[in-house]
Amino acid sequence: MTPVLEISGLGKTYKSGHQALSGVDLTINKGEIFALLGPNGAGKTTMISIVCGIVTASAGTVTVGGHDHARDYRAARSMIGLVPQELHTDAFEKVITTVTFSRGLFGKPKDPRFIEQLLKDLSLWDKRNAKIMELSGGMKRRVMIAKALSHEPEILFLDEPTAGVDVELRRDMWNMVRGLRERGVTIILTTHYIEEAEEMADRVGVISKGKLILVEEKDELIKKLGRKTLTLNLAEPLEVVPAELAQWNLQLADEGHELVYEFDSQAEATGVPSLLRRMSDIGIAFKDLNTRQSSLEDIFVGLVHQTKAGEQELGQPA
Amino acid sequence: MIQNVRGIRSIYLFEMARFGRTFWTSLMLPVITTTLYFVVFGSAIGSRMSDVSTVPYGAFIVPGLMMLTMFTESISNASFGIYMPKWTGTIYEMLSSPMSPLELLIAYVGAAATKSVIIGAIIFATAHLFVDVQVAHPLLMVAFMILMAVTFCLFGFIIGIWAQSFEQLQVIPLLVVYPLTFLGGAFYSLDMLPAAWRTLTLFNPVVYLISGFRWTFFGQGDVGIGVSMGAVALFLALCLAVIFWMFRTGYRLKN
Numbered sequence: 179m180t181p182v183l184e185i186s187g188l189g190k191t192y193k194s195g196h197q198a199l200s201g202v203d204l205t206i207n208k209g210e211i212f213a214l215l216g217p218n219g220a221g222k223t224t225m226i227s228i229v230c231g232i233v234t235a236s237a238g239t240v241t242v243g244g245h246d247h248a249r250d251y252r253a254a255r256s257m258i259g260l261v262p263q264e265l266h267t268d269a270f271e272k273v274i275t276t277v278t279f280s281r282g283l284f285g286k287p288k289d290p291r292f293i294e295q296l297l298k299d300l301s302l303w304d305k306r307n308a309k310i311m312e313l314s315g316g317m318k319r320r321v322m323i324a325k326a327l328s329h330e331p332e333i334l335f336l337d338e339p340t341a342g343v344d345v346e347l348r349r350d351m352w353n354m355v356r357g358l359r360e361r362g363v364t365i366i367l368t369t370h371y372i373e374e375a376e377e378m379a380d381r382v383g384v385i386s387k388g389k390l391i392l393v394e395e396k397d398e399l400i401k402k403l404g405r406k407t408l409t410l411n412l413a414e415p416l417e418v419v420p421a422e423l424a425q426w427n428l429q430l431a432d433e434g435h436e437l438v439y440e441f442d443s444q445a446e447a448t449g450v451p452s453l454l455r456r457m458s459d460i461g462i463a464f465k466d467l468n469t470r471q472s473s474l475e476d477i478f479v480g481l482v483h484q485t486k487a488g489e490q491e492l493g494q495p496a
Numbered sequence: 497m498i499q500n501v502r503g504i505r506s507i508y509l510f511e512m513a514r515f516g517r518t519f520w521t522s523l524m525l526p527v528i529t530t531t532l533y534f535v536v537f538g539s540a541i542g543s544r545m546s547d548v549s550t551v552p553y554g555a556f557i558v559p560g561l562m563m564l565t566m567f568t569e570s571i572s573n574a575s576f577g578i579y580m581p582k583w584t585g586t587i588y589e590m591l592s593s594p595m596s597p598l599e600l601l602i603a604y605v606g607a608a609a610t611k612s613v614i615i616g617a618i619i620f621a622t623a624h625l626f627v628d629v630q631v632a633h634p635l636l637m638v639a640f641m642i643l644m645a646v647t648f649c650l651f652g653f654i655i656g657i658w659a660q661s662f663e664q665l666q667v668i669p670l671l672v673v674y675p676l677t678f679l680g681g682a683f684y685s686l687d688m689l690p691a692a693w694r695t696l697t698l699f700n701p702v703v704y705l706i707s708g709f710r711w712t713f714f715g716q717g718d719v720g721i722g723v724s725m726g727a728v729a730l731f732l733a734l735c736l737a738v739i740f741w742m743f744r745t746g747y748r749l750k751n
Contacts, residue, residue, distance in 0.1 A: 194566040215655050230591075231591055231750075232588050232591045232592055232750060233746075233750055234746045234750045252500070253594075255592060255593060255594040255724065256594045258591050258592065260588065262585070262588050264585055266584055266585030266586045266588060266589075267584070267586065268584065268586055269584075270517070274591050275513075279506050279510055280589060281589070282502050282503060282505065282506030282658060283501075283502075283506050283507070283589060283593045284503065284593055285500040285503050285594060286502065287502065325589070377716075378641065378736035396646045397619075428690065465583075
């Protein structure tokens with residue numbers, strides 16, 4: 179795999195003293211979709227802003243396609259397209275004008291056919307002469323994407339791309355992102371929607387309190403850290419979990435109609451067969467059963483909580 | 497140095513298009529203002545005023561009127577030009593583009609200065625409807641106009657980066673620049689002032705600018721043309737130094 183973005187020891191401390199990023203190391207490979215997850219204020223946007231040249235780093239280096247983003251900023255920035263989280267637009271401009279403007283800003287020659295195709299791909303062609311202020315939120319988001327793609331970047335940053343957009347548009351955007359990846363564009367997205375990362379990402383990074391606490395292949399992550407839940411629908415409801423089943427640490431749900439057992443799917447002994455045998459021995463019957471793999475969201479919440487708990491143990495504020 | 501000419505062109509044309517959208521307002525405002533000044537100072541008061549160093553009073557105030565409007569327009573155009581992207585958030589696009597600070601400066605200040613020079617020319621044309629005014633050094637006059645426009649656009653650019661609200665955007669032009677311009681000899685010669693006031697007025701930098709511009713019209717001013725040119729060059733260098741520092745530190749742009 180060819181690295182296209184290399185971040186090393188990246189740190190940012192604002193004048194207020196707030197440390198937004200600390201010692202972040204990350205390598206993004208060409209053509210991958212990387213999802214950066216993290217709670218509000220974790221440092222996701224700060225990291226993107228530094229890479230794109232909007233915020234000055236306090237420490238560390240960033241290399242884009244082999245170009246140092248500070249010394250060789252022209253080459254580095256030419257490779258990057260950014261769709262920011264907020265809908266920053268010139269309200270009085272026409273769609274086609276603002277997209278053409280963005281292409282010129284990046285030093286690219288005019289290419290009306292490319293702009294036409296881009297607007298058609300994003301279902302904006304019919305609105306090309308509409309003023310941005312006349313568009314819906316979803317259409318404005320598309321305009322932001324068109325602006326970011328207007329100079330044909332090799333790396334696209336999507337900062338919370340589907341925040342506040344409806345389900346249909348979200349699906350459209352996911353399809354668009356997949357299409358871009360097929361054309362070789364590297365995509366780095368931040369999101370609150372775990373579903374989004376789960377749906378699209380090849381790799382996932384989790385950032386919390388300015389520190390990158392995990393980077394892993396998405397499927398590997400789910401497999402490695404994933405826990406499964408076995409839910410047994412009981413024939414007769416229970417009031418309490420029998421003492422004979424205490425070793426499985428079971429939970430009662432649905433007013434005693436369900437017995438829930440959480441286990442490590444990767445463990446050598448999951449405990450499921452022995453549980454079922456023991457239940458049979460003590461005469462607890464069940465009508466049905468199902469298992470569920472824990473989602474990326476469960477993993478994410480777990481990781482962030484672990485970090486907070488670790489900091490509290492060390493006496494740091496949570 | 498300058499590599500991204502297309503980027504400069506894009507911002508320049510974008511800014512000029514914004515001017516074009518309000519072209520008639522931008523055009524009519526200086527015409528009406530100049531007309532009113534000539535009605536009040538040229539006809540009502542000017543007819544009772546004696547010539548100033550052999551120059552009829554109506555013609556004498558033309559350079560001052562042009563400078564008065566050009567100062568305020570330059571500062572307003574340039575500060576608004578860079579403040580608006582900050583306010584709307586679209587500044588992210590400029591900062592993340594492969595444009596150097598110098599290229600951004602040329603684009604924004606170039607557009608703002610162009611507007612100011614156009615407005616200056618409109619005032620000059622309007623003034624001709626009321627008074628007969630001859631220009632002794634036309635080339636120098638145009639050069640001085642451009643230099644003034646660029647210098648005050650640089651100053652406006654600084655204000656636009658510094659300002660964090662529309663109120664701050666207005667405060668320096670209204671409370672500092674406008675009074676200094678009025679008291680800088682736009683409507684009078686320093687010789688008309690009592691000695692004490694004349695000395696005090698020499699601390700007003702605008703005096704040197706208006707005097708220099710007036711020199712290009714009539715070949716005479718309150719201070720020598722060399723002193724005026726030096727003052728403009730000094731102010732221009734100071735503005736460039738501040739802007740260089742702002743870009744280098746990312747002051748109110750990148751933090």
